[in-house]
Amino acid sequence: xxxxxxxxxxxxxxxxxxxxxxxxxxxxxxxxxxxxxxxxxxxxxxxxxxxxxxxxxxxxxxxxxxxxxxxxxxxxxxxxxxxxxxxxxxxxxxxxxxxxxxxxxxxxxxxxxxxxxxxxxxxxxxxxxxxxxxxxxxxxxxxxxxxxxxxxxxxxxxxxxxxxxxxxxxxxxxxxxxxxxxxxxxxxxxxxxxxxxxxxxxxxxxxxxxxxxxxxxxxxxxxxxxxxxxxxxxxxxxxxxxxxxxxxxxxxxx
Amino acid sequence: xxxxxxxxxxxxxxxxxxxxxxxxxxxxxxxxxxxxxxxxxxxxxxxxxxxxxxxxxxxxxxxxxxxxxxxxxxxxxxxxxxxxxxxxxxxxxxxxxxxxxxxxxxxxxxxxxxxxxxxxxxxxxxxxxxxxxxxxxxxxxxxxxxxxxxxxxxxxxxxxxxxxxxxxxxxxxxxxxxxxxxxxxxxxxxxxxxxxxxxxxxxxxxxxxxxxxxxxxxxxxxxxxxxxxxxxxxxxxxxxxxxxxxxxxxxxxxxxxxxxxxxxxxxxxxxxxxxxxxxxxxxx
Numbered sequence: 001x002x003x004x005x006x007x008x009x010x011x012x013x014x015x016x017x018x019x020x021x022x023x024x025x026x027x028x029x030x031x032x033x034x035x036x037x038x039x040x041x042x043x044x045x046x047x048x049x050x051x052x053x054x055x056x057x058x059x060x061x062x063x064x065x066x067x068x069x070x071x072x073x074x075x076x077x078x079x080x081x082x083x084x085x086x087x088x089x090x091x092x093x094x095x096x097x098x099x100x101x102x103x104x105x106x107x108x109x110x111x112x113x114x115x116x117x118x119x120x121x122x123x124x125x126x127x128x129x130x131x132x133x134x135x136x137x138x139x140x141x142x143x144x145x146x147x148x149x150x151x152x153x154x155x156x157x158x159x160x161x162x163x164x165x166x167x168x169x170x171x172x173x174x175x176x177x178x179x180x181x182x183x184x185x186x187x188x189x190x191x192x193x194x195x196x197x198x199x200x201x202x203x204x205x206x207x208x209x210x211x212x213x214x215x216x217x218x219x220x221x222x223x224x225x226x227x228x229x230x231x232x233x234x235x236x237x238x239x240x241x242x243x244x245x246x247x248x249x250x251x252x253x254x
Numbered sequence: 255x256x257x258x259x260x261x262x263x264x265x266x267x268x269x270x271x272x273x274x275x276x277x278x279x280x281x282x283x284x285x286x287x288x289x290x291x292x293x294x295x296x297x298x299x300x301x302x303x304x305x306x307x308x309x310x311x312x313x314x315x316x317x318x319x320x321x322x323x324x325x326x327x328x329x330x331x332x333x334x335x336x337x338x339x340x341x342x343x344x345x346x347x348x349x350x351x352x353x354x355x356x357x358x359x360x361x362x363x364x365x366x367x368x369x370x371x372x373x374x375x376x377x378x379x380x381x382x383x384x385x386x387x388x389x390x391x392x393x394x395x396x397x398x399x400x401x402x403x404x405x406x407x408x409x410x411x412x413x414x415x416x417x418x419x420x421x422x423x424x425x426x427x428x429x430x431x432x433x434x435x436x437x438x439x440x441x442x443x444x445x446x447x448x449x450x451x452x453x454x455x456x457x458x459x460x461x462x463x464x465x466x467x468x469x470x471x472x473x474x475x476x477x478x479x480x481x482x483x484x485x486x487x488x489x490x491x492x493x494x495x496x497x498x499x500x501x502x503x504x505x506x507x508x509x510x511x512x513x514x515x516x517x518x519x520x521x522x523x524x525x526x527x528x529x530x531x532x533x534x535x536x537x538x
Contacts, residue, residue, distance in 0.1 A: 063504070066511035068459035071473070071503050078480070078496035171337035178339075178466065190340065201373030203351055207344045215335040 013196065013209040020192040021213045026101070027173040027188075031108035032166055038109065039116035043154075046121045057117070064114030069107070069172055073179035076107045100180035108176075112169045116162060123158035124150065156232045163225035167218045174214070189213055286475035292385075293472055296392050296461045301454060303397020304404045308453075309439070311405025312412060326405070333402035342463050345395035346388065354381050388467045400457045407449030411442040444525045451518035458510055462503075476503055 005011055045057030064072065080088070080098055088094035096102055127150050135145045177191045187195065193210035197203055264272035277283070314326030333341065351373065358367050358379035367375045374380050383391070415438050423437045424430075464471040480496030 063508055066455075067504050067507040068462040070459075070462040071500060071507060074473070074477070075497060075500035075504050078494070078500050081494060082497045171339075174337040174339045190337075190343075194343075197347075201351070203344070203347050207340060211336045211340055211344075214337055214340065215332070218335045 009202070009205055010209065013205060016196065017189060017192055017209055017213055020187050020189045021217070023177075023186065023188040024170065024173040024214075025217065027104050027108055027176055028166075028170040030105040031112055031169060034105070035109045035112040035116060035169075038113040040120055042113060042117035043120035043124055046117065047124055061114045061117050061121075064111055065118060069111050070175055070179065072111060073107050073175060076110075077103060077180055100176065100183065100186070103180055104173075104176040108169060108172065111172070112165065115165050115168075119158050119161045119165060120154060122161075123154040126157055127153045152232075159225070159229050159232055163222065163229070166225065167221050170218060170221060171214065282475075282479055286472065286479055289470060289472050289475050292389060292464055292469050293461045295389060296396065296464055296471075297458050299390070299393030300396035300400065300457055300461075303393055304400040304453065304457065305450075307397055307401025308404025308408045311401060312408035313434070315405065315409045316412065330402045330405050333399055338396075338399045338460060339463060339466075341399045342392070342395050342460070343466060345398060346383075346391035346467055349391060349394075350381060350383065354379050357381060383468075385469055388469050389464075392464055392467050392469065396457060396460055400453050400460070403453045403456065404450060407453060408442065408446050410449065411446035412438050414445040415441045444522075447518065447522050447525060451514070451522075454518070455511055455514055458514065459507065462507070472503060472506070476500055 006015075042057045042061060045053045046061060048054045048057070080103060084094055084098065088097045131149050131153065132145060135149045140148065173188065174190045177188050182191060189210045193206045196206040260272065260276070263275060267275075311326055311329055314322045315330070317323050317326065354374045355367070358370075358375045361378045362370075362376035370376075419441060420433055420437055423433045428436070461471075462473055465473040465477075476499035477496060480494065480499035482494045483491040485491065
């Protein structure tokens with residue numbers, strides 16, 4: 001019974017595409033933890049009183065949110081290639097820098113950093129003023145005010161939108177190998193699905209399985225983020241659970 | 255005329271600048287600039303489809319007949335759970351294969367189709383698409399994907415339309431359908447504008463995928479023009495300049511976003527004239 005199930009074309013595709021799915025997961029799981037603290041820095045930078053820092057942060061966020069990720073990948077890869085002769089080769093780091101497993105997360109980090117910074121900036125602006133003033137009146141240092149009041153409020157307010165951003169970042173990993181070189185069998189879901197399609201032209205099967213992988217992992221991400229959301233809101237009675245819905249500043253891959 | 259223009263430019267800006275201007279206005283570069291049309295056609299075409307699918311999706315999401323509601327929610331959920339790139343590659347190929355299947359049924363015979371191991375089953379069933387066909391497919395698939403986003407926006411905007419208006423309409427004896435299309439849909443646009451503006455900006459960025467559908471768009475041309483240019487007789491004309499071309503595209507898309515934002519701001523102010531929108535959640 002089990003054997004005959006595994007013999008179906010569908011299950012065979014599920015098995016073949018398991019390893020490529022790990023590549024998509026790798027890109028997302030490396031980029032999210034690195035992008036998160038950077039995004040907070042840029043969010044604070046955008047709201048900073050220092051003109052120079054504020055303008056720089058604003059420019060960075062606008063540029064990376066206003067252009068397609070597809071172009072960002074091409075641009076960074078070609079810039080890195082151009083720097084190969086004068087910089088990476090003499091330093092002996094060319095293999096590392098030009099490797100898709102490094103360059104992919106690098107561009108994804110910059111991209112998610114800009115989108116998340118915008119989300120966190122919005123949350124920072126909506127932090128209750130009264131709470132901040134109360135903390136200042138208690139004589140807390142600015143760092144303590146941030147750590148005890150601004151930070152938890154920001155995280156709580158930004159979390160639903162940030163969840164969407166994480167899922168969209170995961171979807172954006174589908175672009176990586178359309179722009180960067182594919183090395184040997186290091187292929188992601190889209191790549192492998194495309195390869196299987198070119199063999200037997202069974203479009204509906206291969207793309208459905210790849211799509212199901214994306215859908216399932218997205219659902220798991222939503223579920224995990226929902227657990228965090230519950231924890232962030234544990235002091236609020238009757239807090240609404242996170243729902244699967246479109247956010248205004250959401251994005252797709254590109 | 256053109257000759258004197260060249261000598262005049264050379265005299266005014268120097269030979270160096272003149273040569274650079276000549277380079278960036280040569281035939282291939284002009285083709286690159288002209289290929290912006292594909293991006294713009296795809297953007298406007300898919301925006302039209304997206305609004306169409308968005309309206310249908312929103313209507314389905316609030317239908318009274320439960321299976322319709324399921325279809326509406328299934329549409330918006332699936333599209334949001336799967337990368338847009340997958341759909342953009344999938345729909346044109348799926349459409350092509352479906353058409354080829356019916357051609358094959360007629361031209362090759364059902365038994366050949368059943369026994370076939372490759373695609374298309376027989377050479378006569380091959381359907382070769384032109385750039386225009388691919389462009390239409392790209393518009394359609396981008397429209398389906400971003401239609402799901404638009405459906406969410408429009409659905410939210412419809413909830414924002416004041417109930418009193420709709421009740422007044424039905425009290426005047428308008429049918430349910432008339433109340434929906436002539437009152438709800440007509441009034442929701444102003445609430446939907448901010449959300450639709452975001453969808454439009456997402457859509458513009460997604461037009462960069464055209465090169466994956468065999469269309470020689472700005473991205474394709476940037477790669478072609480930037481690649482190292484070497485002729486055996488003339489030597490290396492220029493090394494790998496792709497980063498310069500991609501940088502131009504990077505800035506081009508930022509400008510496009512900027513212009514769109516300004517345009518929607520103006521539209522929003524115009525559309526909300528005489529409306530009291532205070533307290534309305536426009537960020538659907």
